[in-house]
Ligand code: SAH
């Protein structure tokens with residue numbers, strides 16, 4: 256039998272194949288008055304966007320991935336032991352590069368029953384299902400291609416699950432979305448499940464802003480990629496050269512805001528969204544927020560969602576936080 260035939264991979268898809276929701280979201284986000292225009296971050300991640308993101312995680316300025324990896328490498332065996340987890344569900348799994356420490360610890364404890372990667376980008380779910388079944392022959396992988404703001408109900412049922420949401424992806428949700436998301440996670444949890452949440456922590460502004468303004472311009476290319484997606488999917492004619500990447504920290508909401516700023520007046524036609532747009536010179540479109548947390552805020556928000564913080568780990572310098580929460 257070939258190695259391929261022995262793989263135990265299932266992939267369910269819940270994202271609509273057409274550009275329907277993109278068209279709706281672009282219409283409602285860009286159709287707003289100047290100063291309020293925005294796009295949703297999930298559209299940054301097509302295949303090219305996911306590749307650029309993977310490069311971001313290796314940039315010298317982008318400390319969160321390194322710090323979170325260090326925490327996971329160190330804490331994974333203990334986490335597996337204290338939670339008694341037998342299954343790993345990973346929301347926004349991407350390349351799952353840091354998750355391997357958890358899978359390794361689970362396999363070492365003889366407790367790796369299944370891995371469930373969940374991501375909006377089908378290419379990363381497929382790639383990671385194949386890579387992980389190479390690493391762990393016989394590992395059942397049940398991938399879900401879906402939107403974690405809408406499709407958590409489609410995560411396969413299970414027990415003793417560790418539901419991981421890493422990379423501070425939760426920080427890319429707006430506060431109201433964050434509350435709804437956490438409530439959704441709580442709803443899918445049984446008493447034996449645990450939630451593992453990675454969050455970037457509040458720190459010196461210079462360090463925060465540098466992480467999103469790398470010298471190589473990879474973050475800028477990632478940000479601009481959303482315009483490329485809209486051009487391709489909706490037949491739009493955004494000129495990528497005419498926009499500048501902007502990322503600044505706003506202490507009010509405690510987030511780094513990513514925006515695209517028109518260098519000059521832009522007339523853009525987006526036929527797939529039935530939208531004609533004029534942007535004034537200097538006008539900005541918000542593409543993403545990256546919220547920076549404190550332990551207090553995390554404990555409070557988890558509690559509001561019906562979860563109790565059981566443990567909180569950071570790297571030695573306190574840059575990044577990993578929370579372990581149980582349903583109450
Ligand atoms: N967990 C990885 C990747 C983080 S990047 C890490 O820590 O490095 C965020 C990931 O979430 C991307 O793979 C992106 O495709 C996915 N994502 C973004 N918005 C999503 C949504 N609404 N639903 C599901 N996945 C989403």
Ligand code: TRP
Nearest residue numbers: 311422423424426427474543545
């Ligand atoms: N969630 C991570 C963060 O907020 C990764 C990320 C999402 C990111 N979008 C980004 C990193 C844009 C750089 C640029 O940091």
